[in-house]
Amino acid sequence: MNIKLLLCTLIFSGSVVAKDIAVKHANTAPIIDGINNEKVWQQATWYPMDVLMDGTLPSAQDFSGRYRLLWDENYLYLQAEITDDILFDQHADPLYFYWDDDCLEIFIDEDASGGDHQTNFNAFAYHVALDNQAIDIGPNNKDGSTQFVALNDHVNSRWQRQLSAPNTVIWEVAIAIYDDTFTLEGEHTPVKLSAEKIIGFMLAYCDNDGSKHREHFMGSHDFPAVNGSKNLGYMDASVFGKIVLKK
Template identity: 40%
Template sequence: MKWTLILIVLVSLLSCSDIEKKKDTHITTVTYIEDAPKLDGRPIENFWNTLEWYPIDQNWIGGPFEHTDFNGKYRIAWKEEGLYLLLEIVDDSIYKQAKDPLKLWWNDDSVLVYVDQDNSGGLHRFNSNAFTYHVALDGNVVDLAEDKEAHFFNDHIISAHKTEGNTTYWELLVKVYPDTYTTSSNVEPAVLKKGDKIGFALAYGDNDQSEKRENLIGSVFIPGEDKNQGWINANSFGTLILDK
């Protein structure tokens, strides 16, 4: 009986450690911008050129792919109302097949934005401890909610994209919501400020006209064999530090 109780305690402690973010990883310092860009998929604003490109190059799901099949990178900035993102995606085939945007949405080409407002890490599959937003080609934004169903989160992310040849530019405004958010609440997005730490990652779901998604390519390294952790556990996110 004594050893059974000890075992239960040990398992509980291990379980708690698995869902708490132990340290900041993949730290990115994010620059403040005075003027918001026009979200039109045309990155003509001068400030975009002053920001560093970060790669989207970690293969989380799928087999090897050629550079001509996919390569991606992004820039990021912030204002009080949210995070501004510019993505450059080179993809030889952009594919959308789902007729119902709330079913099998993950199998289409899409941008995935992972956000944890307080950088706390932990499980978030059916709660707002963190979010995994799927931004579809038609602009719909989908994630799972507390009722274990898929919902639109179109007011959380505003996006636009334009494609020329094999290159697509995406511009996004990502509003950052706290863990008190529910689909039935009136919780407002956080007002961002210098010094904030936000859990964050990006990914691109790539499908070259197959029945199922072929690759999920992310922005942060995830150790171990199962790298598709972000949609369940925010421990796998990187960390943004907002600066002026």
Template identity: 25%
Template sequence: MNRITLGALALVGPMSVTPVAMAQETRQVPPPLHYAVHHVSTPPAMDGRLDDPAWSKAEWTSDFVDILGGSAPTPKYKTRVKMLWDDKNLYIAAELEEPNVHAKLTEHDSVIFHDDDFEFFIKPVVDGESYYEFEMNALNTTWDLFLNKPYRFGGKADNSWEATGLKSAVHVNGTLNQPDDTDRGWTLEIALPLNSFASRQQVTLPGNGTTWRINFSRVEWLPGHEHEENWVWSPQGVVNMHVPEQWGYLDFRK
């Protein structure tokens, strides 16, 4: 079965992954990871470079692993994330090792995972069924989506949701779309407004001790491979990002 992201399931329909299939294909994985995100008074500038002093207050996550976890092969290229927050935004920074940074999609709400991309999935109402997804490529082209519930339970993708006020930026450490040289990779920054969920559900603003669910995915199209790779922070145990119970925990700290 192909490695499936939210957008892919939106194209093929919710019947592509049934509860029975999920049960058969899920591997045993360790408990979901935790990340303590610290509050800052001065936010980082959104330029994609990650050299802002604010980022020195944030720890890197562990390196991404294959979506299946366990004994699955180690990803070919390194990926890691760090986060901060203030009273207005959740800030996400990512570092993606890549010897040939390339992207072609330029239209907002394109199917971004047709390029190499970076994705996050976030569930601010932990006891509810709904959640949000955001994808971006090295051209800083973005796609934001809302899911009322996971596909395997009949969920529908809502492309009309917009993360109003979101800011993102990319810095390429090399040359974009130049395959005849070797790049080091690309870095990105995202500022996600904490009130951007309001058009779909009421979300209480986080405080010290609040916990949300979150996970990150990197889609990589390796030359000569039939299918894309999915590398993630907290392994899913199944080729499906839409199993929120396997996502990591985002623990807000002041």
């Protein structure tokens, strides 16, 4: 590929989009405690969360975020550094309108198949709430209504405010990767990860500071809007990016 074509591939909508993000292997697993003091994180590259997907564009104090990734056989590790001026959890029930509370939203498509995942587990949209629980939409209830499910076995999450910058939190997550054979019944085992595996991935943050509804929905990956909307990740895994696990 010549350099001009490479630049055209990388520069999309004015911001640099890392296509197929390479994720380094963690020889030592980071400790999921919301504290950024593991040496192993230093080998991971930071990526921005600067794509507006819904609502209005926030100032840097209102919301800004970046993230980095590592992996080992058992988990994909995520560290997000999130600045949010007001942390807001208006609905105590983790299953009720969780996207209108502050939450970190982690999109995973184990086989990078893309496609619809709104009411199936072809892919996952883990909404990790301020109480560290991970909620997604499952198959519809028998009466046809939407079923919201906690998938806390999939996601181990801890966040903590930084003493030096209290409006900034370090959010650390170990994500067990489940494939599309996952169901809500019976026992399921996460996939063992290995080098060169490609996984569909995207990250977002729902920021609300006191409104009835989410104020800003900021993401890590840009993609074309459909009917004027970029709020598509919870339905369509085709808008996710891809990560490649590297030894």
